[in-house]
Amino acid sequence: MHFLSKVIVGAALLGVASVVPASSQVKLDGYFLAEEACPAFKSFRKQTNPGSVHVERMRAYELLGKNKAQASHYFIRMNGVNPAERWVDVSCGLHLVEAEGSGQTAGNGSGGSAGSKVVRPAVKGPSADAEFLLAASWQPAFCQTHQEIPECSSQVEGRFDASHFALHGLWPQPRGNFWCGVTRAEKRLAEERSTRGQLPPVELEDATREELDKVMPGAQSHLDRYEWVKHGTCYSDSAEEYYAESLDLMEQLNGSAVRDLFASNIGEVLTTAQVRAAFDESFGAGAGKRVEVRCKGGLITELFINLKGQIEQDTPMSELLLAAKPVQSDCQGRVDPVGFN
Template structure:
C-alpha cells in the first residue's frame, strides 16, 4: 500500500508496550494504524474523552493491547495528550506488525536471515464463525506413494504414526485462504525439494517434541510448509498454530475413530463405519462433517470440517457439530507399515 513507507517512519519512535491496565485483557505487539479520525477514550465504557482527543487518519500509534480476544477496542499510547493511554474502536484502524522479508513475523518465532522488513496487518484470531479443515493422514498409506521421503524410509511398526493419525495440517477456510503476508520468494520455496530453505520456526521444546511425533512429515520440512501456507492465515504465532493443531489431533487420536483404525489394520473400512465412530465419540451427526479420502484402494486421509473459535482445550465435538456436512462415500483398506 502506498502509505506504508510513511507508516514505517511514523512507527520508528514507538517503544515496547507497557504493563496493561486491568481493563485490557490481551497484550499485543506492533502498532495501531488509524484509518479514520475516531475518538480516543480514557474509558470506552463510560465514553469519557478528556480533551476531546481523536486519532489522526493514517497515523501510527503504539499499541498496548485490546480489551478481550474478540476485541471491541484497542488500547494505544498517544504522546502529547493527557492521559496518554487511550482506547479506540477496532473498526477505526488496523493492528499492524513488522515482518521480515520472508513474510514471517520478526517476533513470531521465525528465524530471519534476510534483514529486510515490511509491514502488514496482523492476523486476527479465529472468530466464532471461522471455518477450518483438519487434515489427518493415515501415514502408512501416504508412504506407499512417497517411499523416498525420510519419514517413510524410517517408518517402523513401533512408531506412533504406524497406528495413530498423523497431522497433515489445519487449514483456515474457505479454500484459497493461503499465504497471508508471504512473499513470492517464499512461495517459490514450497516444493518438496526446496522446503528446507524456508525459514525455520521456533517452538517450545514441548510443542516441538509433540509435533515431531504427530507430524512425521516434519522430517522433510512439512512443518515449515504448513506454517507458511496455512498457519500465517491462522495466527501470528507458530507456537499457537501448532499447539492448537496438536490439541485437536490428541482428541482425534484418543477417540473411537483411532481405535477403529488400529483394530482394523489390513482390513477394509467404509465411510459409514468411520462416521459412526465419530458419532460415538463426538456426538450424533459429527461423522457427517468428515470426508474419508481414498486412493488406490487405501484410506489415505480424513478431512474434518470444523467451525468456531479454536482455543486450548476447545472440545472437538463443538467444532464438528457447528460445521457444514460434507459428502463422502469411499471405502478402503487400513494400510499397515511397509511397502507393497
C-alpha cells in the first residue's frame, strides 16, 4: 500500500477562534481526542450535565483550556449541544496539537508536561505492525435512531443490509490518526452529514462502486466520502485500494459463522460470549477476544474488530485478528429486524 506522509488532526468543529472563560485557568490550543465516551459537564465541580451529554469515542473536539496547570479537566467546545462549552476529565482522552513540519501530532494525556507523548501516524507502507479497526454495523439497529436519512427510510426486509453486516469504516490506528493531508474546508464539509455531498465524489472502479453501494448503505448519504476523507486518506493515497480492501474484509465477515449467528437470531438477544464464539469458529481460537460488541438501547449496533498486519485483497482475516490486541467487551442485545419500533 502507498500512503500519504502528512497527518493532520481535525476537530469535529468549525475551527473558529476560542475564548476561554474566567473559570478556565489555563488556555490551550489544539484538540481533545476522546478515548472513552465520558460525560461532558457544564460544571465538573457540581457534576451538572444538561442533556446527559457524552463525548464520542475516537472523535476530536476543539480544546479551549484546562482548569489548572496540573489539570483534572479539559474545557472543550461541542457542536449541537447547549451549552456547547463543556468540561471532560483529562483521563478520558488526549490533548493533541499539530507539530509544525514534523509529520507528527504531539499529544499530552496528563494535563501537564509529565506523561507527554507523540501520537504518530499509522505505519505507512507494507508492515506487519500496522493496526486497524474495522467497524461493522448492524444497520437496522443504527436506523432506529436515524430514521430520516435515505439509507434508513429506504431500508426493506429483502435488502442486503437487513441480514448482513454493513461497512461503517476501516480506521487506521492509533486513535487520532485521521484527516491525513485534508484541508480545513474539507473537514468542515465532512463533519456535517448535510454538507458531505459537497465533498468530491470518491472515484472507484465500477465493480467496486457497485459492491460498496450494497455493503455500505450509508453511501446514500455520502458516508463513503466522509470515511475516505477522515480515515481512508491515512490508509492509502488510493480510494480504490482503501475500499477494495475494506470490502474484502467485509466479504469474509459476511461469509462467516458470525453473520450466520446474527441472521438466524433476528429479533432475539445475543451475548458477547456467543458473538465471540462465532468469531473463534470462523477465524480461529482467540479471534473473538479481539472484537468489541457494542450495544445501545438494548440493541447490538456494531462490531469493532481489531486487526493487525499488512492488509491486501485476499489477506485472511484470521491472520489479522489473531495478531491484534485483545479488547474488553461485555454487552448483550437484541438483533434488530428491519422496521422502526
